[in-house]
Amino acid sequence: MTASxxxxxxxxxxxxxxxxxxxFRQGRKARRTRFFVLFSFLPVAVSLVIKFNQxxxxxxxxxxxxxxxxxxxxxxxxxxxxxxxxxxxxxVCSEEVExxxxxxxxxxxxxxxxxxxxxxxxxxxxxxxxxxLGLIFSFLVLNVDRLLDPSLYGLVARYLGVLILGLMxxxxxxxxxxxxxxxxxxxxxxxxxxxxNVIQYFPGSTQRLxxxxxxKSFLPATSSGRFSFLTFxxxxxxxxxxxxxxxxxxxxxxxxxCLFFSRKEYSLED
Amino acid sequence: xxxxxxxxxLSKWYGNVLGLSDVxxxxxxxxxxxxxxxxxGKSTFLKLITGQIKPSIGTVRIFxxxxxxxxxxxxxxxxxxxxxxxxxxxxxxxxLTSLLKLQGFSGSEIRSRAEEAxxxxxxxxxxxxxxxxxxxGMRQRLKFAQAIAHDPEVVILDEPLSGLDPLGxxxxxxxxxxxxxxxxxxxxxxxxxxEIEALTRSIILIHQGKVFAKGDIHYIRDLIESHPHMxxxxxxxxxxxxxxxxxxxxxxxxxxxxxxxxxxVETNNRDKFFALLLSLLVKNRIEVEEITSPDDNLQAVFDxxxxx
Numbered sequence: 001m002t003a004s005x006x007x008x009x010x011x012x013x014x015x016x017x018x019x020x021x022x023x024f025r026q027g028r029k030a031r032r033t034r035f036f037v038l039f040s041f042l043p044v045a046v047s048l049v050i051k052f053n054q055x056x057x058x059x060x061x062x063x064x065x066x067x068x069x070x071x072x073x074x075x076x077x078x079x080x081x082x083x084x085x086x087x088x089x090x091x092v093c094s095e096e097v098e099x100x101x102x103x104x105x106x107x108x109x110x111x112x113x114x115x116x117x118x119x120x121x122x123x124x125x126x127x128x129x130x131x132x133l134g135l136i137f138s139f140l141v142l143n144v145d146r147l148l149d150p151s152l153y154g155l156v157a158r159y160l161g162v163l164i165l166g167l168m169x170x171x172x173x174x175x176x177x178x179x180x181x182x183x184x185x186x187x188x189x190x191x192x193x194x195x196x197n198v199i200q201y202f203p204g205s206t207q208r209l210x211x212x213x214x215x216k217s218f219l220p221a222t223s224s225g226r227f228s229f230l231t232f233x234x235x236x237x238x239x240x241x242x243x244x245x246x247x248x249x250x251x252x253x254x255x256x257x258c259l260f261f262s263r264k265e266y267s268l269e270d
Numbered sequence: 271x272x273x274x275x276x277x278x279x280l281s282k283w284y285g286n287v288l289g290l291s292d293v294x295x296x297x298x299x300x301x302x303x304x305x306x307x308x309x310x311g312k313s314t315f316l317k318l319i320t321g322q323i324k325p326s327i328g329t330v331r332i333f334x335x336x337x338x339x340x341x342x343x344x345x346x347x348x349x350x351x352x353x354x355x356x357x358x359x360x361x362x363x364x365x366l367t368s369l370l371k372l373q374g375f376s377g378s379e380i381r382s383r384a385e386e387a388x389x390x391x392x393x394x395x396x397x398x399x400x401x402x403x404x405x406x407g408m409r410q411r412l413k414f415a416q417a418i419a420h421d422p423e424v425v426i427l428d429e430p431l432s433g434l435d436p437l438g439x440x441x442x443x444x445x446x447x448x449x450x451x452x453x454x455x456x457x458x459x460x461x462x463x464x465e466i467e468a469l470t471r472s473i474i475l476i477h478q479g480k481v482f483a484k485g486d487i488h489y490i491r492d493l494i495e496s497h498p499h500m501x502x503x504x505x506x507x508x509x510x511x512x513x514x515x516x517x518x519x520x521x522x523x524x525x526x527x528x529x530x531x532x533x534x535v536e537t538n539n540r541d542k543f544f545a546l547l548l549s550l551l552v553k554n555r556i557e558v559e560e561i562t563s564p565d566d567n568l569q570a571v572f573d574x575x576x577x578x
Contacts, residue, residue: 014374015341022368030359100355104416107320107349108372109341265323268353 015110019118020125027088027126036084040130043075047141068142068152069220072135072159077215081131081166082192088123089174090184092116093257097266113258120175120254127167135160162218165246169211172250172257179260201233211249214242273298274424274455275319280328282314282479289314291479293328297457301450303466304459305490306476312459313352315476316428319457320349332424345373348417352428352459354409356401362388362412363397366419373420387419391445407438414445424455431465443468463490498522498538503547504559508533514550518542531559 027033050067093116096102105115139156146152173191177184200210207213217236237245273296282289290311304312317323319330321337321344330337337343357365366384375383388394391411396404404412410430417425427446431439446469450456460466466473467487475482475490483489504527505511512524512533520539527534537543551558 018371018374022371025364026357026360026368099357100351100353101357103320103322103349103351103353104369105372106322107344107347108369109344109374110372111339111341 012111012114015114016118016121019110019115020122023119023122024125027122028129032087033126033130036087036127037130037133040080040084040134041137042080042134043071044134044137044141046075047071047138051141051144068139068155069159071138071142072163073219076131076135076159076163077166077212078197080134081127081163082170082196084127084130085167085170086174086185086188086192088127089120089171090178090188092119092123092175093179093261094184097268100268102266102268112262116175116179116258116261117254120171120257124167124171127171128164131163131167132160135163158218162215165218165243166211166215169214169246169249172253173211176253176257176260179257179264203233203235207233207235208237208245211246213237214245214249217242274333275457276331276334277319278329280315280318280330281326282318282323283326288479290318293481295474295481295484297455297474299453299455300472301446301456301458301470303470303473303487304457304476305461305463305466305473306459306482307461310461310476311479312461312476313428314479316349316426316457316459320347320426345420346423348420348422348425350413350417350425350427350430352432354406354433356409356412358402359400361398361400362393362404362408362415365401365412366397366416369416370419375420383419383421387415390418390448391415392441406433407435407441410434410438410442411445414442418449422454425449425457427456427458429459429461431460431462439465498536499540499543499563500534500536501540501543501547502527502532502534502560502562504532504561505551506557507554510554511550511556514554515543515546518546 047067096105106112135156139152140147143149143152170192174184174188177188177191181187196210196212200207200212200216213234214237216234218239236242275295275297277293277295280293280295281291293315304315306312314323318325319332319337321330321340324338332343333346335343357368360368363384366387367380370380370383384397385394388397391414393408393411393415396408401409401412410433414427414430417427430446431442434442443465446456446458450470458466458469471487472485473487473490474484503511508526508531512526512535515521515533515535516524520537520542521535522538523536525534526532535543547561550556
């Protein structure tokens with residue numbers, strides 16, 4: 001016999017669902033989403049350039065899988081998911097405060113924590129949509145001559161999973177920043193391109209203080225080639241532990257964001 | 271009549287700054303005007319009774335229930351914020367239906383309620399336009415629509431008439447009055463006395479975070495009538511006009527503007543003074559450029575009332 005969840009929890013989930021539905025729709029239609037779709041298609045543009053170069057130069061280039069791996073590493077993991085998670089994550093709370101639309105939400109029969117979780121889920125879904133499209137197009141362009149190779153599809157699924165985990169973990173961290181700090185974008189940039197970019201290359205257990213470390217633990221080690229520096233000094237954590245850590249990071253920062261948002265009294269003055 | 275909203279010793283401090291101090295009130299159904307100059311504590315009071323902020327001291331109860339973190343109560347309250355802020359990339363329709371969705375209504379109910387609310391505020395024809403393309407009046411009416419769309423029993427409107435042109439004001443006043451007829455509890459804040467006067471006779475005067483008076487609007491009117499008023503008249507013959515005004519006992523003082531083209535008169539009987547002024551202007555065919563009342567605002571009235 002399975003116990004049904006308490007009605008209070010069901011009501012909370014229903015609130016999260018309603019917030020998700022409103023902001024997923026809004027997030028898809030937002031002007032910034034159009035800009036970020038273009039941004040997340042940067043690797044597609046690079047893939048096209050590489051492919052055209054291969055075709056028109058007549059020289060056999062690196063195989064598609066190799067280039068695909070490096071594109072993923074370079075563009076998505078090191079830049080695109082960070083930027084997307086930064087702008088969407090911090091905006092979960094701060095756009096309501098800065099846009100002074102907060103009263104419309106907090107005077108509804110919806111718990112404040114449900115607002116945070118619903119918006120976070122909606123924006124994460126929007127980001128996942130963008131990244132998935134870009135990733136698949138890049139894959140198709142670079143592997144157009146090897147589309148029948150089933151191992152490649154496993155590779156795409158693996159990278160997509162890593163990127164989704166990255167968006168979830170970074171998104172939760174930036175949601176927390178947006179709920180607690182005024183200049184969250186500035187501190188988010190410092191974290192993304194300062195802390196994350198430095199700490200992940202530290203030897204020993206220090207690198208485990210970076211989210212990027214757990215994400216890279218899912219990737220095959222690149223010991224040679226131009227982009228091998230990206231996994232330089234990586235002492236990977238076992239995938240099961242890395243997965244747990246990423247979920248724990250996301251859950252912890254979301255809980256903190258909910259706590260801040262529920263308790264803090266935001267000033268909407270000019 | 272039973273009080274719908276009750277506050278007891280309600281106080282709010284923002285750090286060292288006093289927002290509201292020791293406010294104990296009972297508000298009954300009907301329209302209640304919350305009147306006070308800018309920064310008096312009106313918005314703080316409204317935020318406290320809508321659970322947006324927590325009181326430092328004291329309690330708020332609506333329908334005899336606590337407000338803080340009582341989400342179920344929020345479906346019985348409609349709030350129209352002061353700020354002219356929206357999800358600008360939404361259409362009026364999307365804005366209303368989104369907020370109704372958060373209220374927990376089903377799809378068909380959302381549509382019917384949104385249509386009804388837009389119809390009430392006369393925005394049905396513009397429902398598919400982006401909010402950023404709306405005029406100020408349309409935006410104010412949309413804010414009002416979102417406050418009433420879920421048919422709440424208590425409607426709280428923070429400066430709903432601010433920034434509207436006279437026609438827009440008249441439209442919104444008509445809407446609020448119509449809502450009052452349904453027996454709801456409506457609280458309207460404003461810093462402009464005639465706006466409140468057009469809506470209700472029941473007012474709460476708030477100043478420097480404290481409730482200064484509560485009761486019938488005639489009470490404050492009487493206080494204001496005894497308050498000396500300054501009236502500036504810019505005309506072709508200010509000295510001639512001043513000469514004829516000086517004989518009246520309700521004219522307390524006369525000053526001339528530095529350019530010699532205006533006269534500033536202090537009176538303790540505004541009605542009699544304006545009646546005389548108009549008759550003199552017509553009788554002597556004096557061409558008037560402008561008549562203004564430099565102290566005709568609540569701050570001046572309150573300063574006078576509190577003896578500053």
